[in-house]
Amino acid sequence: MRAVVTVIGKDAVGILAKVSTECANYNANVVEVTQSVIEDLFAMIMLVDISGINTDFAKMAEELSEKGEKEWGLKVIVMHEDIFNCMHHI
Amino acid sequence: MINQYDILETIRMIQDDCLDIRTITMGISLLDCIDTDIDKACQKVYDKITLKAKELVSVGNRIEREYGIPIINKRISVTPIAMISAACKCSPVPFARAMDKAAKAVGVNLIGGYSALVQKGFSDGDLELINSIPEALSVTERVCSSVNVGSTKTGINLDACRIMGRIIKESAEKTVDSACFGAAKLVVFCNAVDDNPFMAGAFHGVGEPDCMINVGVSGPGVVRAALRKYPDADITKISDVIKEISYKITRIGQLVGMTASKRLGVPFGIVDLSLAPTPAVGDSVAHILEEIGLEQCGTHGTTACLALLNDAVKKGGVMACSRIGGLSGAFIPVSEDAGMIDAAISGTLTIEKLEAMTAVCSVGLDMIVVPGDTEADTISAIIADEAAIGMVNSKTTAVRIIPAIGKQVGEELDWGGLFGKGPVMPLKKQSASKFINRGGVIPAPLHSLKN
Numbered sequence: 001m002r003a004v005v006t007v008i009g010k011d012a013v014g015i016l017a018k019v020s021t022e023c024a025n026y027n028a029n030v031v032e033v034t035q036s037v038i039e040d041l042f043a044m045i046m047l048v049d050i051s052g053i054n055t056d057f058a059k060m061a062e063e064l065s066e067k068g069e070k071e072w073g074l075k076v077i078v079m080h081e082d083i084f085n086c087m088h089h090i
Numbered sequence: 091m092i093n094q095y096d097i098l099e100t101i102r103m104i105q106d107d108c109l110d111i112r113t114i115t116m117g118i119s120l121l122d123c124i125d126t127d128i129d130k131a132c133q134k135v136y137d138k139i140t141l142k143a144k145e146l147v148s149v150g151n152r153i154e155r156e157y158g159i160p161i162i163n164k165r166i167s168v169t170p171i172a173m174i175s176a177a178c179k180c181s182p183v184p185f186a187r188a189m190d191k192a193a194k195a196v197g198v199n200l201i202g203g204y205s206a207l208v209q210k211g212f213s214d215g216d217l218e219l220i221n222s223i224p225e226a227l228s229v230t231e232r233v234c235s236s237v238n239v240g241s242t243k244t245g246i247n248l249d250a251c252r253i254m255g256r257i258i259k260e261s262a263e264k265t266v267d268s269a270c271f272g273a274a275k276l277v278v279f280c281n282a283v284d285d286n287p288f289m290a291g292a293f294h295g296v297g298e299p300d301c302m303i304n305v306g307v308s309g310p311g312v313v314r315a316a317l318r319k320y321p322d323a324d325i326t327k328i329s330d331v332i333k334e335i336s337y338k339i340t341r342i343g344q345l346v347g348m349t350a351s352k353r354l355g356v357p358f359g360i361v362d363l364s365l366a367p368t369p370a371v372g373d374s375v376a377h378i379l380e381e382i383g384l385e386q387c388g389t390h391g392t393t394a395c396l397a398l399l400n401d402a403v404k405k406g407g408v409m410a411c412s413r414i415g416g417l418s419g420a421f422i423p424v425s426e427d428a429g430m431i432d433a434a435i436s437g438t439l440t441i442e443k444l445e446a447m448t449a450v451c452s453v454g455l456d457m458i459v460v461p462g463d464t465e466a467d468t469i470s471a472i473i474a475d476e477a478a479i480g481m482v483n484s485k486t487t488a489v490r491i492i493p494a495i496g497k498q499v500g501e502e503l504d505w506g507g508l509f510g511k512g513p514v515m516p517l518k519k520q521s522a523s524k525f526i527n528r529g530g531v532i533p534a535p536l537h538s539l540k541n
Contacts, residue, residue, distance in 0.1 A: 058155035079158035088096040
C-alpha cells in the first residue's frame with residue numbers, strides 16, 4: 001500500500017527534510033520523490049509506502065495536512081495512491 | 091511512479107473545481123419488518139436501520155480522509171413504506187417518525203423511502219400513505235417522500251396526479267414556517283428507479299438485495315473547467331472532452347463505492363453518473379451550458395447543449411465502472427444551481443423551457459418555486475405533463491415543485507445550504523381542472539409501429 005504526499009508552498013530550506021522526517025516518525029518509507037521549484041513556488045510529490053505505518057492512515061493523512069498548514073506554512077495533501085491509479089489508468 | 095501531471099490534475103479537480111462524491115446511499119430492505127401491530131413494526135424498522143447503517147457515516151468519513159476526496163452526504167433509502175405499512179391498516183406517520191429517529195441515531199442527513207408506487211392503481215396502504223405525506227414531512231426533519239404515478243409500461247395514473255397536486259400544496263402549507271420545505275422533500279415520479287442514491291427521490295426497490303451501497307458522483311465544476319481549455323473547439327471535440335472528464339469522475343465513484351462496500355460488508359450496487367450541481371460558486375450545470383456557448387442558460391440552444399452534455403456524461407461514465415444505474419445524467423434543479431437561479435431571476439429560464447430540457451436530461455422539473463396561490467389542479471397538470479414526457483420517452487421524469495405559500499412572482503424562497511434558493515416562477519393562469527378531474531389512467535404508449 002502506498003500513498004502520495006503532495007507538498008505545495010513557498011520555497012524554503014529544509015522542506016524535504018521536514019516532511020521525510022515526519023514520514024519516518026510514522027514509519028512510512030519514502031519510495032520516490034520528485035520536486036520542482038518554479039520561481040518561488042515549491043512543489044514536491046512524494047510516494048511513500050504505508051504498509052508498515054504505526055498508526056491509522058486516515059489519522060496520518062489528517063495530521064500531516066494539519067502540521068503542514070499550522071507549523072510549516074505549506075499545503076500538504078496526503079492521498080492513497082489508489083485514487084490516482086483508478087482515475088488515470090484503464 | 092504515477093505521472094506528476096496526473097497527480098496535480100486530480101488535486102486541482104478536488105481543490106479548485108469542487109469535485110466530490112455527492113452521496114453514499116445505503117439501501118435497506120424493510121420487507122422483514124412487516125407486522126400488523128404498528129408499534130412493533132416501527133420498532134423493527136428502527137432496529138434494522140440502526141443495525142445496518144451503524145458504521146455508514148464513520149466508514150464514509152474515513153474513506154474521505156484516506157482518499158482526500160470530499161464525500162458530501164451519507165444517506166439511507168428504504169423499501170417504499172406503503173408496502174410495509176399496509177398490514178397495519180392505520181396512518182403510517184409513526185413509520186416516518188421511526189425513520190427520522192433512526193436517521194438521527196446513525197447520523198445521516200436524509201432518509202428516503204416514505205413512498206408509494208401507484209403507477210397502475212392504489213393498493214391498500216397506498217392512499218393512506220399518500221394522504222399522510224404532508225403530516226409526515228412536517229413532523230419529521232430528515233425523511234424524504236416520493237410517489238411514482240406513471241411508467242412507460244403501465245401508463246399514467248391520472249387519479250394519482252390529481253391527488254399529488256393537493257398533497258404537494260398541503261406539504262408546503264404545513265411547513266410555511268420553514269420556507270415551505272416540506273414540498274422540497276417530496277418528489278413525484280414517472281418511471282422511478284429502484285436504485286437511485288439521490289434525494290429526495292431515493293427508495294430501495296423490491297427487486298434489490300437486503301442491503302446495498304449505491305454511490306452518486308458529482309462534478310459540474312470539473313466539466314466546466316475542462317471545457318474552458320477548448321474555447322474554439324468544434325462541438326464533437328466538446329463531447330469528447332466531456333466524455334474523458336466524466337470517465338475520470340466516475341472512476342472515483344467506483345473506487346469509493348467498492349471501498350465502502352468492502353468495509354461495510356454490504357454488496358456494492360451501482361454508481362449513479364449524475365452531474366449534480368450545488369449553489370456553490372463553480373458547481374453549476376447551467377455554467378457548463380454557458381461555457382459551451384450560450385449567453386445564458388434557458389435561451390434558444392439550451393436543449394441541444396443539454397442533450398449533448400447528458401449523453402457524453404453517460405458515454406464517458408459507462409466504461410468507468412462495472413455497474414451504472416440510478417438516474418445517471420445531468421440534473422437541473424433550479425434552486426440548487428447558481429447559474430439556473432440567475433437565469434430564472436432574469437427571466438431567461440422559464441418553466442416551459444425547463445420542461446423541454448427534461449426531455450433530454452436526467453430527472454425533471456426539480457426544485458422549482460411557484461406562486462403560493464397556484465391551484466392544486468394546476469400542479470397536478472404539471473405532474474401529468476412531466477409524466478407524459480417520461481412515459482413516451484422511456485425515461486425517468488420527476489416533479490419537485492414548491493408552492494411558496496403567501497408569495498408571488500418577484501419574491502423567493504431561501505433554504506440555504508445544498509438546497510439553495512429559488513425565485514417564484516410564473517405559471518399559466520388558465521385552468522386544467524376538467525382534464526385532471528376526469529380521473530382514470532392514461533394508457534401506456536405503443537411500442538411498435540415505430541416508423
